[in-house]
Amino acid sequence: MPSRGSSVDSAANPPEKSREERLHRRLPRQTLRSYGMLLALVVLWAIFAFATGGIFITTRNFSNLIRQTAVTGVLAVGMVMVIIAGEIDLSVGSLVGLSGMAAVMVQTVWHWGILPSVLTGVFVGLAVGLVQGWLTAWARVPSFIVTLGGLLAWRGAAQGISSGSTFPIRVESFRAIGQGYLSATAGIVLAAIGVAALIWSVLFRNRARRRHGLAPWSGTGLTLRIIGPSVLTVAFVAALNAYAGVPIPVLILVVIALAGAFVTQNTRFGRHLYAIGGNSEAAKLSGINLRSQVLIAFCILGALSGVAGIIYTARVGSAGPDAGTLLELDAIAACVIGGASLMGGRGTVFGACLGALFMASLDNGMSLKDIPDFIQNIVKGGILVAAVGLDMLGRRRS
């Protein structure tokens, strides 16, 4: 078959000059969205500050608010991974109750110390995550069903172990996990370490850009990248120090959120989650082992539910049969308000944490105004639906 062809290469256009510049600029939408989220939070705070005559923005209340965010925040970090992969976990509230109960029971029955009892709580969460992840990924039971079953079963287990009664914490140091504060000095030292690590990573990335033949950041770009987050870190610690220091649960949340952000943005596993949730068929044909990645996501969420259970128990001072009820809904709402899609493929740890802060702010502000519980619930439900509705509206327009 004769094929007289014209070589297409000769028609190749010379690469445009501006292309090099545009090549590395991200689409602004994602960024805009997180600014919108921050703006909504600032507006909410302004409203509460006004409505409570300034009580809402006292350092004492700020410390409280941040501490209240810790449990939902830790859950949201794990939940957002499962949601990105296109799955859901409804059992985390019950799991918070069960793991907290387990941690207190080993203190009560076997007189275990702080470390073994913490490990017990985390291990219970991890084991449950493993079972639920296996049922979802291997036995192909939809995660909604698996974890709906879990919601009932783990709550039942917690009630069974405790025979319906509440057990106080036996190890006094355990309380510090939920109620303690870092000393002002420790807070300052950590802030300094944080800022140093930030400067190092920005400079390191800038060097790497040069090594890979990409244009390094300009002087102002470099400064902004360092100054912005540094100021925020220092201000955050200063505000908390002005009351009693950085609460320990907040420190735990910050560490977990940073680790979660790294895992979702900078690891293969994280990339796989987005691919699986975005298009599982394409992910499979790209050589990704769907089952193992989904299983890992459930294990991470399980372990984090254990951590959240310990913080929760330590804050309350005892483990009750109904501890953590409905927390799963707060965690899911936090992810969704933070931009995650229940269809999978979208969501960030940063957004989920902001969402958790938003939910905690609603709780905190409305409680300060003595708004009855039932109204609080109605408002929270309405805001959740409105947030997603607005997002969908904006998406359709663009």
Add this chain to the structure above:
Amino acid sequence: MARHGSIDIRHAAVVGAMNPTSSAGVSLLSMRDICKEFPGVRALDGVTLDLREGEIHALVGENGAGKSTLMKILGGVYPQHQFEGEIRVSDEVKRFKGVRDSEKTGIAVVFQELSLVPELTVGENIFLGREPGSLGVINWNALYARAATLLRELNLDIDPRTKVSGLGMGQQQLVEIAKALSQDARILVLDEPTAALTDTEAEVLFGVLADLRKRGIGIVYVSHRLAEVFRLSDRVTVLRDGKSIVTAATDSLNQQQVIARMVGREISQMFPVVRRAPAEVVLEVKHLSAVDDAVRGRPSLTDVSFSARRGEVLGIAGLMGAGRTELLLSLFGAFPGKVTGEILVGGKPARIASPADAIDLGIGFVTEDRKRSGLVLNQSILFNMTLAALPRLSDWFATDELREIAASRPLFDSLQIKAASLFTAAGTLSGGTQQKVVLAKWLLNKPRVLLLDEPTHGIDIGARQEVYSTIAKLAESGVAVVMVSSELPEVLGLSDRILVLHEGRVSGRFTRDDGTPEAIMACATGTDRHA
């Protein structure tokens, strides 16, 4: 429009004059000058089709000739404002706003993908949306009694109370037809009705169609199985490149003539000059068979053997359902059923149980449906390009975005991917650009074997040329390219050797020199063997 109108009147007059009384000649349907454009593609270009009472009218053509598009227009899937031309039913101009309008006129289209609800019973499916009863309460006795009558009229031994999921493909097809008749359809359109049927099931279908013809129903029979067309149809219309090439009494043609009209296209000059020297065999397939238990009927592949060399393009031709995609899926470890036989990569027996295995062996797979199985649409070009190459672009488990950018940019530039940046979302790109991103994704892995499934499916002419030159360059650089394509010019223009599949078996082997469109089409339709 005025010009078209006058032609129509003249035509109608001629038809009327020729057959004023004979019922077998009364025009049921006439489609005139139908044109339909998709972005970048003119799918239909002045197609004309008419159908008489009691006639089986076959519509044949290569994949992509426009058959399905035409059927969708007739079925009201594309409403009137989305295409040009005129549809007359019993000499009355009809403008369909949707599927309902088409159904009301007495047209029933049975698409290849059946539209039955598997978990409902046969009776429920037949009357879906039109359940007999009052005030929304279903009269089950009436429903099943009427369903039973309908099935009896078709001489079918099916209990209307069985679930559709419990029936074979053939019976499901017949239930679709029963459903169509329950709506008093006078025009029945069947799109590749035998594609998924066994021979016995097909025989039952043919019997039913012969009965319907006697009852005066007009049937448009879309198929590329010429044997069936010649056995069943009264007249045949050949479509090619969106144009109706010929309409003639089936007896007045033979299979060779129909094939010639199906493929009679000039090989366009868009294929790059080839100076390749194929080297050693990198991929060897011996006695490959594949069976998917979820699909009843014959196995997807039976005893397929072939080899592909470094630096050559092996084209795989065949009609829809011949097992081409299944072959690629089997080679890539992604076939859902059971695969037997031997695959050697680089001379060594390879165990390919998953896409990950295939990728590790240096195999890449560009799927036919980019949106469904190729791309994560809400993610960036960079994300998609690096998805299959992450283990090679990262240390241990942490990814390194800068390294990914550095690795992706040369391909982004050399393939001339038309996008603002590497961070543009894949879903916002045109079809051709998306295809280049999928190609780039596999090229990043420096594959030894690249499997391509319909690499130019749904992309415009300009982007096609670029895809062709990329494929040619890949082969020159030493990759073994295995390309499935429905477009014969593409297969003939690009391939060094050609393998033809028919019903899961190899029915022809050609080289660039001895392959002709007619010979390949003859093997693809099962008319001839050249193996």
